[in-house]
Amino acid sequence: MISVSASQSAAAAAFSTPFSRRFGLRLPLVQGPMAGGPTTPALVAAVSNALALGFLAGAALAPEKIASETAAIRALTDRPFGVNLFVLDTARPDDATVRRALASIDPLRAHYGLPPGAPLTPPARYAPDFRAQFDALVDLRVPVASFTFGLLAKEDVARLHAAGSYVIGTATHVAEGLAWRDAGADAIVAQGAEAGGHRGTFIGEVPHALVGTMALVPQLADATGLPVLAAGGIMDGRGMAAALALGAQGVQMGTAFLGCAESAIPADWKARLRDSADTATSVTRAITGRHARGIRNPLMQQLEAHPENVAPYPVQNALTQELRQHAARANDGDYLSLWSGQGAPLARRREANLGAAQLVDALDTELRATLERFERFAAGESSSA
């Protein structure tokens, strides 16, 4: 999979895989889609203009907003980019489920002087309508479309292909990878347990599907035969090289891009990412009703105190949203969902608030340096560098 041009020295060599060549990338790097503010059109376009693959998170957006953000990206770059959606059914919770959830959430709302929450009454929805988002995505004919939380039907993958889109499915274990292959996907994101944000698991129980990136990537590559993008815990060129050595054709990095200048998340979230330790995160379903990895804070701990009250996604997500929006305006990380991967402390090795293009440059340099080190080892040099 890894090709280094023999005519060049390793340091200056072009590094590519079939996946990176397909999209003309200078290194096999995808910026992970991140719903909730990080993946602004400015971030996506900066990554794509730096010759990596930028990705818009469309899951939380209405179809019109997906269209306007895609137009904003296209105004900023003519390079390939992607759009990501959550595959979701419409939620129709019963009153008791909503009342139980609010019994835990209301005391936290009171912290910001918010009145008790109420069930959403139709036509309000707990999440944007997936089918309307999907139709909009097909119409937009984006270069790359990726999905998590569920599986598309073959016919839907075929519609995207007919629109010229390359289709990527997220898998957290082999059975999910095979399901995506059978549905016609072009590539798989291998979401290891280290990854920040929601777990993509759609077959089986999440606690049984926390396979680490190191174990998951080669198993998915072997089982599916499709290009695999390694996601979870990769923060620098060393991690990229490791993933490629395991058989990945690229990496998808989220947490590393969260701290970028173009990422529109509250400053306190960025600060807590940099201050965190390797043990700072947990996987919890208490905040949104779906398992996700984030830095522990009072919001997570207080909602976890009553697991029996947590409504399923997207109901819990919608019911905690106003509270989290207030926390964002107050720049108060205690009541934000601080999604983060286990590699977050590695960001301290970089300048804070780096531009996304500078981060891509740094990753390119680090990847080359790592490969050069391998070459030196292979040549038998006794270097500890």
Ligand SMILES: Cc1cc2nc3c(=O)[nH]c(=O)nc-3n(C[C@H](O)[C@H](O)[C@H](O)COP(=O)(O)O)c2cc1C
């Ligand atoms: C804040 C945050 C939000 C995320 N939102 C999405 C999303 O909307 N869709 C998706 O497929 N993955 C999402 N992810 C996963 C990332 O795209 C990426 O796969 C993951 O961050 C890689 O692991 P890392 O965090 O260790 O780099 C999110 C991750 C984070 C940290």
